Amino acid sequence: RRGRLARPAAAAAAAEAADTAADRFFEWARAGGIEVSPKLALAPPPENDPGRGRRMLCRGEGGGIRSGEVLISLPVSVVASVPMEASAACPETLAPLSRWWDKHSRSTLRLAAMLVWEKERYAAYLDMLPALEDIDAPWRWSEAELSFVSEDIRAKARAKRKTLDEACADLERFGLADKITPDLFLRAQHAVASRAFSGTAAQNGSGAGAGTMLGGAALSVLAAIAAAGTGVASLPDAALGGAAALAACGVAGAAMSSSGDKATLAVLPMIDQMNHASGTPPDLNFEPTAGRWELRADRDYSAGDEVVISYGAKDNNDLLVQHGFIEEKNREDAVFLSAPWEALPAEVSRQLSDSGVEELRFSRGGVVAGVAAGRRLLSEGEVPESALREAAVVALRTSAVADGFADESTDERIRAEVRPLARAELIVRWRREQRGLLQEAKKLWHSGKSAGLDR
16 A cells, blocks of 8 residues: 655645545444454554555554554454455345456456445445555556566556456446446555455355355465456466465465365455555454454554554565555565576576576575576576576676666656656665665675575
8 A cells, every 4th residue: 555745735635534534434443343452543654655555553552562462353244355266156246247247257356346336335445545546556657657667567567457447348338337436446456456365265144245254263465466466367376376375474274275165355444454564474363253353463562653564475576566565675575687598608598498497586685596487486406506606697797677777867767757756756766676686686696695596
């Protein structure tokens, strides 16, 4: 979720409107049985950070927040969810959407359509969504603006834009656009793609989403939902990737199980207002007896601290594409360079090609890994170590991509040409982080102090 840079006259009015929306949201939450710790307060986004949205802050009463304290508790009756299966039938409650539903199988699209279709019920939640012009995810950018980022980001942005354009065109085609207006649908889809949670589904007789709810011992933000949202990967691929990522995070019961449980995508109101910071998965558990989700603090917080959760182990490319922000000094960040085929000895090129290497991934500490088609990281033993080392040195020395990020004069051009200014600053910050990673890798590999290969 993103904030905005301060604007003189409009800023105060926007802040007042935001506070009014937040007040209505809290009233709606209380009426729906959502319990929020009195130690939490929802604050406007920081003026100096274009990549953040509203912030959940610690008020600090009673000595601050202690690790393990319940922050938010909500009943399943306020959860909106859809199955992640592409073949899932349209719920009876959404019968007028059936033709559109059958054509658009991505769960992020379906859940967004559900929220807007039931906007009388979720009006207070939808009012909290940023205006379309305030969404700075790359699918909102012009081709000129996309030229300042990597080809991978450009491809994903174009694919998502195409998917959303087709979805909106079919809302009109099937006579749904009067109720599911394109503007609100796009805003809801961005919220779902960047805030939704996934887990296994158990049948439940209440709530939205055809009577399904999220079950299991715990839940985490879906790490692979960017793939489903962009249209680059098929929904089954994205669901499988999300399950694997959740399992890797050690989140019990969140991955798709062999018992036949179905993966479900859900919006958990109020919990999803938390911003991201890299770290451990959120301490989010389902209490089946009470039929409630509970989010507990995973650390201590003092008065004024922002209370955050981790959206998963994501580099800045993923954060930018999926959420529309980046994280400075992101410990999960990486930069990708094409394998320098023409500058390598023939035997090294052959070894890399035979291993399926297409790119090199440099992460913190200068660690390098081979990357195959589809951005699949190659594991130890799949690429000859000596060939990977030589490719790393040559790529850092000869890459045109590396040279492009090193050109700081482009940053001033971005600030002069890109509007709104918040978007320009977001692009510049992304480039600065990529530049820092490359400089770190070059320094460490030149000095021989790199952490070496990804093992």
